[in-house]
Amino acid sequence: MRNHGIAELFNEIADILEILDENPFKVRAYRRASQSLNGLSEDVALLAAENRLTDVPGIGKELAAKITEIINTGKLRYYGEIRKKVPSAILDMMAIPGIGPKTARLLYYRLGIKNVRQLEKEAKLHRLSGNVEGLKEKTEKNIIRGIELVKKRQARMPLKEALEIGEELLSQLKRRGPVNNISLAGSLRRMRETVRDIDILVSTDDPGEITNGFLSLPAVKDIVETGPTKSSVITKDGIQIDLRIVDDDSFGSALVYFTGSQAHNIHIRHIAKQAGLKVNEYGVFSDETGKRIAGRTEKDVYKALGMPWLPPEIREDRGEVEAALGGKVPKLVEISDIKGDFHVHSDWSDGAGSIEEMASTCARLGYKYVFITDHSKSLKVARGLSEADVDRKIDYIRRLNKKMRGIRILAGTEVDIMQDGSLDYGPKTLKKFDLVVAAVHSGFRQSKAKLTERIIRAMESGKVNIVAHPTGRLMGSRDAYDLDFKEIFRVAKKTNTCLEISAFYERLDLDDVNARSAKEFGVKLAIGTDSHMPEQLNSMRFGVSVARRAWLGREDILNSLSLADLLKFLKK
C-alpha cells in the first residue's frame, strides 16, 4: 500500500510550499490530500488503474496526475524541483515547536543558522536577539525550549496510556474548582490508536480558579502558555496537556470544535457557511442577525447544521458529514453489545491467570462466553500445548463448566500458521476445539506474496474460524507486514472466516481503515483481547473503539452474537 508514503510526500510538499511563501490555500490543498490518502481503505495504485483518483475528496486533476506519476515512475519531478529551492536546515528548524516557516527563513537567511545544533548554541549564547527585528530574548528562550521538546519528544502514546492519564486528570481537575461540564476532547476522544497530546474542555463559572487549579496540578512541569480561556502545559513525562475553558452555553460547540478532527471541522463549517451560518467554538450563529442559534450541546450544534449527532470516533472527514446530511449515519457497535471474548490465554500456556480466574473475570464483565485459546505446540517460547495437553485441557474445561455459573467456557486454540501456511495441529486435533483462532508468529520478514499466501492457505483449510492480529504489528516495535488485503478479504468472505480486531493495546490489528475495508467485502470481524492476565480482559473497549472508527455495527461483530447463535454459526 503506497497511500501512506504518498501522503507523507504531500505533507512535505506542503511544508516546502509554506517556506516558499506560496498560496496558503495551495498548501492546505496538499495537506488535505495527505489526510485523505491516509484515511483511504483502498490502494491508490488500484484507484489510479481504474481512473478513480479524483473520486477521493481533495484530489483533483493535478494531484491525480502527480499520484499517477509516482506510481509509474517511483518519483515526482515537481517535488525534486521545489525541494532544491529549500535548504534542509529550514525544514529541520520548522519541526521545532514554535518555529514556523517565517521564523525558520529568518534564522537561515538573515542570521546564517545552518543547522539545529548551531541554532541551539547561538540561542543559549544570546546571539540571536538584537540582530534582526522581531526576535528578542523571549523568542530565544522559546527556541531553546522547543529544541529540548524535540530531543525528548516521545513517539505518539498508545491510546490506552493516554486515556488512563486523561481520565485521571479529569478527576483531579474536578476537585480543584467549580466544574459544570468537563470532557476529554481531541484525538483522544475520537479514540485514535495513538495520541500526541491530551485535550480537556471545561465549562465553569470561574475560569480563573480552574486555570490556576490546572497549572498547579502535581504532574505539571512547564507552562507553555496561559490565558483566560486557554492554557497548555507539559507534564513531567513530557506530555502536552491543553485546557480550554468556555461557559455552559458554548460547551457543545466548543466540544465539537475541540474534538475535531480539523478536517471534520473545516467540512462542517463549510456546510454552515452555505446555509448562511457561522460555526466557531462559541456556537452556531446566523450571518444575518448575528444571533447564536445553538451551542449548549453537541446535539444542538449538529441539528442546527441539519445533521444528527455524530459519534466522535468517526469524525475524520471520511464520509461522515455526507452520511449525516443524507440521514445515513451508521449505528455503531457499543461495548454493551459485546457478549464474550474470543482470544484469551491461561496458565496452560503463557498466560498468568488460571482458566477459572480468566472466566470469572469475564463473567464479572457481563460476558456470556469466553474462549480459552492457548498457544499450539510449536510456539515453545509461549509453552504451546502438545496434543496430549490439548486433550487434558479440553476435558478440564468440560468439567469446569459444570461448576461455573452465568458464563460458558469454551475450548479454543491459537494455532500457529507455519512458514508454509500449514497449521500447527492436524485436522483431527483441530476438530476437538470449539473454535480455532489462527495466527502468524514467525517468518514476519517473508515477502508480501508469501505472507498473503500463508494466511490464505490457513483460511482455505476449512479449519480456521478467526485469523488473529492479521498484520502482526506491535505499535512502537514492529511494523505491520504488508498483505494483499483485497485477496485476504475476498478469501475470508468466501471461506466464511472472521478476521480479528485485536483489542490488545499495542496491536489494534486490524486497524480502523482495514477493518472498514473488510466490512465492505462482507467479512465479519471478531474482537479479541489476547489477554494473558485477568486485568487485560478490560481492554475490550479499545477493540470496540477500532470497530467504531471503522463504522462497524453490532451486526458486523461476531462477539455480539448470543451464545446460542454463536454456536450455530460455528457449526456452519
Added chain:
DNA sequence: GCCGTTTTCGGCCCGACTGTTTTCAGTCG
C-alpha cells in the same frame, strides 16, 4: 490546488495566545 442547486472564477474555517508590537504577524490546533 480544489471545488461548484449562487459560481468553471473566486472563493477557500476560525479563533487564542505570544512576542514585540503601538495595531499585528506568526504559530498553533
